[in-house]
Structure formats: C-alpha cells, structure tokens
Amino acid sequence: MTAAASDLRAGAVARLRLSPPEWPLVAPLGLIFVGFFLAPLALLVWTSMHADAEMTRLGPESWMRFLGDPFYLKVAADTLLLGLKTVALTLVLGVAIGLIFLEASPAQRTALLFIIILPLLLSVVVRTFAWIVILGSEGVVSNAALALGLTSAPFSLLQTELGLIISLAQIELPLMLLPLLSVMGRIDPNLLDASRALGASRWRTLWRVILPLSAPGLTAGCLLVFASSTAAFISQSVIGGGRLIYMPLVIWQQSIVVYNWPFAAVVSLCLLISVLGVIGVIHWLGRRVRA
Amino acid sequence: MADGGAVTEAGATHGVSLEVDAVSHEFGAYRALDDVSLRVEPGEVMALLGPSGCGKTTLLRVIAGFLAQSRGAVSVGGVRVDRLPPGRRNIGIVFQNYALFPHLTAAQNVGYGLAARGAARAEIARRTRQFLEVVRMEAYAERLPRELSGGQQQRIALARALCVSPGVLLLDEPFAALDKNLRLDMQIEIKRLQRRFGLTAILVTHDQEEAMSVADRVAVMRGGRIEQLGPPADVYDRPETLFVNNFIGSTNLLPGAVAADGSVRLAAGATVAPPRPAPAGARVVVSVRPEDVTLHDAPAPDRFPARCRLSLPLGAVTVLDLEAEGGAAVKVVRLRSAEGPTLDGPLWCGVREGARVSMFAEDS
Ligand SMILES: Nc1ncnc2c1ncn2[C@@H]1O[C@H](COP(=O)(O)OP(=O)(O)O)[C@@H](O)[C@H]1O
Ligand SMILES: [Mg+2]
Numbered sequence: 001m002t003a004a005a006s007d008l009r010a011g012a013v014a015r016l017r018l019s020p021p022e023w024p025l026v027a028p029l030g031l032i033f034v035g036f037f038l039a040p041l042a043l044l045v046w047t048s049m050h051a052d053a054e055m056t057r058l059g060p061e062s063w064m065r066f067l068g069d070p071f072y073l074k075v076a077a078d079t080l081l082l083g084l085k086t087v088a089l090t091l092v093l094g095v096a097i098g099l100i101f102l103e104a105s106p107a108q109r110t111a112l113l114f115i116i117i118l119p120l121l122l123s124v125v126v127r128t129f130a131w132i133v134i135l136g137s138e139g140v141v142s143n144a145a146l147a148l149g150l151t152s153a154p155f156s157l158l159q160t161e162l163g164l165i166i167s168l169a170q171i172e173l174p175l176m177l178l179p180l181l182s183v184m185g186r187i188d189p190n191l192l193d194a195s196r197a198l199g200a201s202r203w204r205t206l207w208r209v210i211l212p213l214s215a216p217g218l219t220a221g222c223l224l225v226f227a228s229s230t231a232a233f234i235s236q237s238v239i240g241g242g243r244l245i246y247m248p249l250v251i252w253q254q255s256i257v258v259y260n261w262p263f264a265a266v267v268s269l270c271l272l273i274s275v276l277g278v279i280g281v282i283h284w285l286g287r288r289v290r291a
Numbered sequence: 292m293a294d295g296g297a298v299t300e301a302g303a304t305h306g307v308s309l310e311v312d313a314v315s316h317e318f319g320a321y322r323a324l325d326d327v328s329l330r331v332e333p334g335e336v337m338a339l340l341g342p343s344g345c346g347k348t349t350l351l352r353v354i355a356g357f358l359a360q361s362r363g364a365v366s367v368g369g370v371r372v373d374r375l376p377p378g379r380r381n382i383g384i385v386f387q388n389y390a391l392f393p394h395l396t397a398a399q400n401v402g403y404g405l406a407a408r409g410a411a412r413a414e415i416a417r418r419t420r421q422f423l424e425v426v427r428m429e430a431y432a433e434r435l436p437r438e439l440s441g442g443q444q445q446r447i448a449l450a451r452a453l454c455v456s457p458g459v460l461l462l463d464e465p466f467a468a469l470d471k472n473l474r475l476d477m478q479i480e481i482k483r484l485q486r487r488f489g490l491t492a493i494l495v496t497h498d499q500e501e502a503m504s505v506a507d508r509v510a511v512m513r514g515g516r517i518e519q520l521g522p523p524a525d526v527y528d529r530p531e532t533l534f535v536n537n538f539i540g541s542t543n544l545l546p547g548a549v550a551a552d553g554s555v556r557l558a559a560g561a562t563v564a565p566p567r568p569a570p571a572g573a574r575v576v577v578s579v580r581p582e583d584v585t586l587h588d589a590p591a592p593d594r595f596p597a598r599c600r601l602s603l604p605l606g607a608v609t610v611l612d613l614e615a616e617g618g619a620a621v622k623v624v625r626l627r628s629a630e631g632p633t634l635d636g637p638l639w640c641g642v643r644e645g646a647r648v649s650m651f652a653e654d655s
Contacts (some may be wrong), residue, residue, distance in 0.1 A: 190388060190390035191392060
C-alpha cells in the first residue's frame with residue numbers, strides 16, 4: 001500500500017469514528033433482523049392471542065387451553081426432559097471423545113474431525129431411518145442381545161424414549177463436538193504436563209484443568225444440542241412413532257392437520273420460552289463453573 | 292514430605308543428585324538424544340547449552356518423565372525413576388512458557404501441587420503464603436495469570452514448582468521470554484532461591500552468557516550429544532571442539548599451518564606458538580578470543596598486518612572490526628580507556644601474552 005493510500009484509509013477511519021450517526025451501517029442487518037425475525041415473532045404472538053381456530057376474535061382461550069390441560073403440560077415437560085437427557089448423553093460422549101482428541105497427534109486430530117463432520121453431510125432423515133434399522137426388533141441391537149443370550153425374545157427400542165435418546169445423541173453429537181473440540185484443541189499441552197508433574201492424578205487433571213478450561217465449548221455444545229434435540233421433529237416422529245408425543249409434533253398437528261393456528265402459536269411460544277429458560281440456566285451454570 | 296527433599300523449618304529443602312546414564316531417545320527414525328550421560332551433584336546447577344533443536348527440551352522431558360527414553364536410565368537421589376510417573380520423581384519443572392493454569396489465581400497455582408497430594412487445607416494455605424513470600428509475590432495472590440507481567444508469572448511458576456519441595460528443579464529456557472533488564476533480575480532471583488533451598492537444578496538455555504552466569508557446570512549439546520561438560524571457565528578457555536569454541540562466546544578463527552619447527556604460521560602473516568604440539572605440515576585453525584587480540588603500530592614476527600574497518604563503542608568497551616590481509620575479518624574488543632595505536636593508520640595484531648588460544652585441525 002502506498003503512503004497516500006494508507007493516509008486516505010486512516011482518514012476514512014477517523015471520519016467513521018467522528019460521525020455520530022452510525023446506524024446506516026447496521027441498517028441492512030437490522031432490517032433483515034426486523035423483517036425475518038422480529039416481525040414473524042410478533043405475528044406469532046398476535047396469532048396466539050386469538051380465541052378460536054377461525055381467528056375471528058381475540059381472547060386468552062388458546063393460552064388457557066394449553067396451560068390448563070395436564071396432557072399438554074406433560075408433553076411440554078417430556079420435551080424438555082428429552083432435551084436434557086440427550087444433552088447428558090452427548091456430554092459424556094463428547095468429553096470422552098474430547099480426551100481422545102487431546103492425546104491425538106495432529107494427523108489423528110484431522111482424521112477424527114473428518115469422521116465427526118462426515119455424518120453432517122447426510123440428511124437427518126437418512127440418519128434417522130438408519131436408526132430404525134438398528135433399533136427395530138429385527139435390528140442389530142436386538143439380534144446382538146439375542147445372540148449373547150442377554151434376552152430370550154426379540155425386542156424393539158423403537159417408540160421408546162431410550163431408543164429416541166440414543167439416536168438423537170448420535171445425530172446431535174457433532175453439535176456438541178465441534179465447539180468442544182475447538183476449545184479443547186487450544187488447551188496448552190504443557191498445562192496437562194504441569195498438572196501431572198505436580199502430582200495430580202488423571203481424574204484430578206480432568207476435573208481441575210481440562211473441564212474448567214473446556215467450559216466455553218461445553219456450554220456452547222449443550223446449548224446447541226438442547227435447542228436442536230427439543231426441536232427435532234423428524235427424529236421424534238419417526239423413532240417415537242405415534243406413542244411418544246413432543247411439542248414439535250403437537251405444533252405440526254395443530255397447524256397442518258386441524259388448522260388451529262392460534263393454538264399452534266401458543267405451543268410454539270411455550271416451546272420457545274421454556275427452551276430459552278433452560279438455555280439461560282445452562283449458560284449461567286457454564287459461567288459459574290468457569291468462575 | 293514423603294517424596295520431597297527433607298524440609299527444614301525455613302522451608303528449605305536439600306537438593307539430591309541427578310544422574311542420566313547413557314540415555315538415547317528416538318522420535319520415529321530421528322535420534323533426538325544420542326547416548327547422553329551426566330551427573331548433577333546435590334546443590335549444583337548445571338546448564339544445558341546448545342543451539343535450537345539440539346535436544347535440550349527432549350532431555351528435560353525425559354528427566355521429568357513426560358517422555359519415556361528409548362534406552363538408558365535416569366536416577367534421582369540414587370534411585371531409578373524410569374518407571375515412576377512425573378509427579379513421583381521428586382522433580383519440579385518450570386516450563387518455557389510457564390504453563391500457569393489460566394483459570395486459577397496465583398495462590399491456587401502455587402498450592403496446586405500440595406492439593407493434588409492431598410495436603411490439609413490449612414497446610415496448603417500456610418505453604419502457599421510462605422512460597423508467595425519467597426518469590427515476593429504475596430501482594431498478587433488473588434490475581435489471575437493473565438493479570439501478571441512476564442516476570443511475575445515466572446515467579447509464580449517458580450513458587451508453584453518449589454512448593455512441593457522437589458529435590459531437583461528443571462528450568463526450560465527460563466529467561467527466553469523476558470526482556471534484557473528483567474532477565475538479569477530473574478537470573479539473580481533464581482540463583483538466590485537455588486542457594487537458599489540448596490537445590491539441584493538443570494537450566495536449559497541457548498544463551499552462553501546466561502549459562503556462564505548461573506551455572507556451576509555447563510554441558511554443551513549438539514545434535515543430541517554432549518560435546519563438552521565442565522565448569523564455565525574451562526569450557527570457555529579450553530573448548531575441546533571447534534563447535535564448542537564457536538558456540539561459547541565470539542571468537543576469531545585464523546587458518547594456518549604447522550611449520551617444521553613446531554610453530555604455527557598463520558595465513559594472515561604471523562608466526563605464533565601453538566597451545567599444544569602438532570605434527571609439522573598439519574593444517575589448523577587457531578581460535579583467539581576478541582579480547583585477546585592486541586594492537587600495535589609496528590610489525591613483528593608474531594604480528595600480522597590489518598586495517599580497521601569499523602569501531603563500535605559499546606559502553607565500557609569498544610569493538611573493532613579489522614580486515615587482515617586477504618580480506619579475513621578479525622574482531623577485537625578493547626577497553627575504551629586502553630592506550631593503543633591510532634586506528635586510522637596501518638595496524639599489526641598480536642596475541643596477548645598468557646591468552647588461552649585454542650587450536651583445531653582444519654577439517655574438524
Ligand atoms: N514430538 C516430537 N516428534 C518428533 N520430533 C521431535 C519431537 N519433539 C522434538 N522433536 C525433534 O527433536 C529435536 C530436538 O528437539 P528439542 O529437544 O525440542 O530441541 P531444543 O529444546 O534443544 O531446541 C528437534 O529436531 C525436533 O524437531
Ligand atoms: Mg527447547
């Protein structure tokens with residue numbers, strides 16, 4: 001760059017700093033945010049405030065119907081629990097894989113990352129159907145248990161919460177691993193040596209050094225997996241079948257099948273609010289661990 | 292302390308001996324350590340000196356137990372430690388980048404080793420305070436490492452290593468990341484702590500002045516081997532190989548040949564006495580330190596002519612860059628106050644009487 005050009009650029013930067021109205025710069029992003037995020041949200045709230053399916057009058061009836069019905073409240077609780085259980089399983093798997101990653105050489109790390117990213121290239125539908133083959137009564141799990149003599153009759157994990165959690169954990173695992181491994185990869189290996197040299201056991205090093213330093217990645221992973229698994233309509237419906245009912249399924253039924261948009265809006269907002277609540281708690285816990 | 296040195300009331304420990312016996316280490320096909328043997332006496336400081344990549348860190352990591360050597364043995368206090376994990380070798384280590392735990396305060400860093408060994412809370416607090424005082428950091432106990440300067444971080448790293456009373460302290464390039472003034476302060480600090488605790492220490496460095504000022508003995512390494520091991524003055528005055536000669540301090544290498552009468556005839560045009568007898572006709576390189584070159588304004592058989600190209604005043608001394616006949620450069624260091632010929636005219640260089648001159652075969 002010539003001196004004149006760099007002077008020009010410095011001048012431009014100075015002018016930018018000096019001119020108070022900076023909003024034109026953020027306007028494009030702001031408009032997108034308002035148009036595609038805030039406006040639909042407002043529309044959702046407006047829809048939910050209608051009393052009847054035909055949306056002829058305003059009233060709290062849709063909200064009352066959801067909050068007053070034990071069935072729907074249980075669906076809400078089940079959805080959040082499903083998210084938490086999936087998070088717990090991906091957390092354990094994620095940390096275990098993270099420890100392997102820490103010990104791996106650079107080439108092995110690249111290979112590991114490739115293996116983790118590979119499933120993301122496959123559609124969720126395909127991965128979910130693969131789990132049907134694995135979990136069904138003619139599937140790998142059942143046949144293996146039979147062959148090992150662990151059970152006397154074929155069994156199916158389909159339409160069970162356990163089966164759903166296992167498949168969701170596998171499907172959502174990359175969302176845990178990507179932020180976690182990027183944070184773990186930046187831990188100075190000398191810290192682990194320092195801990196060992198000072199006499200700490202492997203467990204102590206894990207709890208006192210590795211996990212606290214991985215906290216940002218763990219929090220991000222938990223948030224992503226929780227938000228994604230509570231909203232995993234396809235996996236929930238296909239693996240859960242008609243027997244396990246979660247909020248995304250209710251939203252789909254109400255909006256597409258019975259055309260009760262106000263009620264669908266209420267369920268959507270409740271899902272949004274409760275997921276945000278849990279995310280807030282996870283975030284707060286993550287900060288506590290770090291401090 | 293079951294596995295530490297004996298602790299006296301002042302927190303002082305007694306260093307123990309460290310022995311490295313015929314250790315070799317290979318990374319794949321690459322031999323990073325080749326039959327290295329050394330013994331550090333209790334309370335002694337040894338410097339491992341050598342260019343980057345010669346295996347200093349590898350040797351330190353083998354001693355500390357982070358790497359299992361391919362062959363050979365490591366003993367601490369006369370006990371083989373090859374099969375012991377790093378935490379049970381009675382060895383403390385200060386890493387080149389300090390490796391302080393970034394999420395723990397200075398005090399928690401210092402107390403980490405005691406906590407890991409299951410010491411009682413009160414004991415941890417007491418010794419942490421004591422060692423923060425030892426390194427004069429008690430005012431910074433609650434700071435996080437990122438809130439400390441480089442020198443302060445190093446003091447905490449030292450306190451953390453010393454807090455578990457190791458018998459041997461390993462320091463990997465402890466001064467490399469510090470600026471020049473701080474470097475001298477920390478050299479004094481480390482020497483002070485080492486004396487106070489009677490520590491056995493190995494200090495890795497690629498800076499020969501650092502090695503000379505802090506160490507009792509110096510091991511010069513090259514390509515995974517120890518080239519020469521001895522007190523700093525010996526290594527400086529009597530380098531055994533050309534590599535050691537060049538690596539330790541700056542020097543003038545003057546090519547020449549041994550004459551029939553046993554004297555050395557320098558290519559630059561002077562006849563000097565060899566430091567040791569050599570066969571007539573042998574081609575040699577004579578090494579003369581810059582401070583051992585004398586300047587004169589008249590020729591003599593033991594002087595060679597030269598011309599001054601440049602004079603650099605460096606505080607108390609002046610460094611002169613001379614050009615001998617044939618273009619060879621000769622470096623001379625002389626006191627600024629020293630009397631001598633004017634530098635503008637023709638000069639003749641000689642070798643100071645009693646100077647340590649080294650001579651090597653030309654092809655070594
Ligand atoms: N983990 C490793 N794998 C392969 N080669 C290594 C490894 N660590 C060090 N080396 C090689 O061993 C040699 C010595 O390295 P090192 O002990 O770090 O040198 P120094 O500390 O003296 O600069 C270097 O050539 C380096 O490339
Ligand atoms: Mg090194």
